[in-house]
Amino acid sequence: MKQGNLQRIADELGQAWTVIVKDMKVYYLQPGMVMFGLFMPFFMFLSFSVRREMGAATGVARLLALTTFFTAAAAGPFIIPLERRVGTYDRLLAAPMSLLTLLLGKTAVGAFFGIGVSAISLVVGVAAFGATVANPWLLVAGVVLGSFSFSALGLIFGSIPTRNPGDVQMPSTLLRWGLLFVSGVFIPLAEMAPAAQAVAYFSPLTYAQDLMNHSVLGTSVLGPWVDVAVLLASGILFLVPSLWMHRRGRRLGY
Amino acid sequence: MNDAIEVSDLTKQYGRPGTGVLAVDHIGFQVHEGEIFGFLGPNGAGKTTTQRMLTTLLEPTEGHIVIFGHDLARDAYAVKRQMGLVPEESNVYTELTAWDNLMFTARLYRVPRGERAVRAQQLLETFGLWEKRKVKAQDFSRGMRRRLSIAMGIIHRPSLLFLDEPTAGLDAHSVRSIRDLIRQLKAEGTTVFMTTHQIEEANQLCDRVAIINQGRIAAIDTPERLKAAFRRVQSVEVALETNRQAHGQALAALPGVTTAVKMGDKWRLYTEDPSALLPQVMDYARAQEVKVISLSTLGPSLEDVFLEITGQPVGTVQPQPQQDRPGRPGMGGRR
Numbered sequence: 001m002k003q004g005n006l007q008r009i010a011d012e013l014g015q016a017w018t019v020i021v022k023d024m025k026v027y028y029l030q031p032g033m034v035m036f037g038l039f040m041p042f043f044m045f046l047s048f049s050v051r052r053e054m055g056a057a058t059g060v061a062r063l064l065a066l067t068t069f070f071t072a073a074a075a076g077p078f079i080i081p082l083e084r085r086v087g088t089y090d091r092l093l094a095a096p097m098s099l100l101t102l103l104l105g106k107t108a109v110g111a112f113f114g115i116g117v118s119a120i121s122l123v124v125g126v127a128a129f130g131a132t133v134a135n136p137w138l139l140v141a142g143v144v145l146g147s148f149s150f151s152a153l154g155l156i157f158g159s160i161p162t163r164n165p166g167d168v169q170m171p172s173t174l175l176r177w178g179l180l181f182v183s184g185v186f187i188p189l190a191e192m193a194p195a196a197q198a199v200a201y202f203s204p205l206t207y208a209q210d211l212m213n214h215s216v217l218g219t220s221v222l223g224p225w226v227d228v229a230v231l232l233a234s235g236i237l238f239l240v241p242s243l244w245m246h247r248r249g250r251r252l253g254y
Numbered sequence: 255m256n257d258a259i260e261v262s263d264l265t266k267q268y269g270r271p272g273t274g275v276l277a278v279d280h281i282g283f284q285v286h287e288g289e290i291f292g293f294l295g296p297n298g299a300g301k302t303t304t305q306r307m308l309t310t311l312l313e314p315t316e317g318h319i320v321i322f323g324h325d326l327a328r329d330a331y332a333v334k335r336q337m338g339l340v341p342e343e344s345n346v347y348t349e350l351t352a353w354d355n356l357m358f359t360a361r362l363y364r365v366p367r368g369e370r371a372v373r374a375q376q377l378l379e380t381f382g383l384w385e386k387r388k389v390k391a392q393d394f395s396r397g398m399r400r401r402l403s404i405a406m407g408i409i410h411r412p413s414l415l416f417l418d419e420p421t422a423g424l425d426a427h428s429v430r431s432i433r434d435l436i437r438q439l440k441a442e443g444t445t446v447f448m449t450t451h452q453i454e455e456a457n458q459l460c461d462r463v464a465i466i467n468q469g470r471i472a473a474i475d476t477p478e479r480l481k482a483a484f485r486r487v488q489s490v491e492v493a494l495e496t497n498r499q500a501h502g503q504a505l506a507a508l509p510g511v512t513t514a515v516k517m518g519d520k521w522r523l524y525t526e527d528p529s530a531l532l533p534q535v536m537d538y539a540r541a542q543e544v545k546v547i548s549l550s551t552l553g554p555s556l557e558d559v560f561l562e563i564t565g566q567p568v569g570t571v572q573p574q575p576q577q578d579r580p581g582r583p584g585m586g587g588r589r
Binding site for chain 1: 334363406
C-alpha cells in the first residue's frame, strides 16, 4: 500500500476518534445522559424481576441484552438531525474526511456509551444479585458487537434527511419497542411459535439475546458463532442505508 | 493569474423540472487566486445554494466545479483540505469552551499536534477571546460566537475561505474587526469567496463581485467598473431650506429626472445627465425663492447597480442590518 494511502487511513482514523470524543463531550457526558445511563439498568432489572420467578443469571442475561440495545441506540437517531438544525453537521460534512469515517465515528460513540452502561449493568448483576458468567469472552463479544450493531441501527434513523429530531423519534421508537417483543427477550426464542421465530431472525436483538444467554447461562438456541457472525454483519450492513440516505440528503440539500 | 475556482454550467434543480424549483440556472464564473470575490444577490437568488455546492454540501444537478485544479465531483478530499467554511449561522458547539471548539477543528483538519495550541492561542488573542477561552460558547454573545466561528474556519490556514454573510447582525466593533481580518487574510494570499447581501460591504472589501438574481449571474466585474457601466443611475441630491412635499413633485417633474426619492431632509433626483439637471434645480429654487442648503451630484452606488440589475427601481433603498454605517444607507460613490 502506498505511503499516501496509509497516511490517509491514519488521518481518517484520527478524525473518526475526534468525532467520537467531541460527541462524548457534547452529548453523552451531559448530566441527563449520564443519569439515564446510570439509572436505566436498575429500572430495567426491577421491571424484570418484580413478581417473576427468574434466576439472577437469567435476569442478568436479559438485562445486558436490553441495556445494550436501548443505550447504544439512545441518542444516535437524534444527534444528526439536531446537528443539521444548528448547522454543526455542515462542519463535519465539509471536513476532509470520508462520509464512511464520519458515520463510523458516530456509530462508535453510541456503541461506547452502550458498552459503558452495559458494564455497569454487569457489575450490578454480579455484585448485587450474585449472577455468574459462564463465558466472559463471549459476553464481551456480545456486548461490543451488539452495541455496534444497535448503534448502527439507530444511525439509520439519524440519517433520514431532516433537520427536525421529532421526525425520527416516532419511527425509531416504534421499531425499538417492536423489536423488543419479537426478539426472545420477554418470551424465550425456543418457546416462540414458528411464525414468531421467523420474524425474530430478522432482529439483531435476537442474536444479542441468544449470545448473552450462552455467555451467562451456558445455553443458547442458535449457537454463539452464528450470533457473533450475524451481529458483526448487521453492524456493517446497517451502515449501507445510512450512507445511501446521506447521499440522498446531499442531493436534497440537508 | 490562476483561478482558484472555475464554475461552468452549474445548476441546481430541487424537485422535478417544471414543477420543482430551479435555484441555480446554468451559471459560470471564475474566482482568481488571492482575490476577495463577492457573491451578491437578494434573498432567494441562489447565493447560499451556490456556496453549498462549492463546499461539497450540496450535489449539483448539472455543471462542473474545479477548485485549485481539482474536479470537485471526483476529488473532493483534496479540495476540502484546502478550504475553510464559515456559514451564516455561527455553528460552534455551544456545549464546548472556545478552546475546545478550536482544538476540535484543528484535530478534524489534522493540524500537526505541536501547532494546534499555538494557532488556537494566536486566533483567540486576535479575536479578543483569549480571556474567555475556558468559557462555554453557550455563554457567548452573538458577536463572540461569530468570531469563534471564523477562527474555527481558518485554524487550518485554508487557501480558500468561504464566508456566508460574515458580518450580518453584528455590532460595529465586531464588523470592523472581521472586515480587517478578511483584508489581512487576502494580504496573506488567501482567496476569499464571500456571499453577502450587504452591498456596501462588498463595495469596501471585494476585488470583484458577481450579482446573482433568480438563479442567474446578472453581472460580474469590479465594483467600480460595475458602477461605471450604470451611468443611468447617477443622481443629483438637493436640500432646500423649506422641506415641503410640493418641492418633491415639482423636482420629479423636471426634464431628465427618472425618479425622485426623499432621503431625510434631501431629495435625490435620478438622471442620466446630472450636469444638465443641476442648472434646472437652481432655476427652480430661484423661481420658488427658496434657498438651496446643499446640492451635489452622485455617481451610481453599488446598491443602485444592484437594484437596477435585480429589477428593483432605484431609490427603493432597503434598510440594511449593518450597524457601522452612520450615514445614509447604500450611499456610496459620491463624486
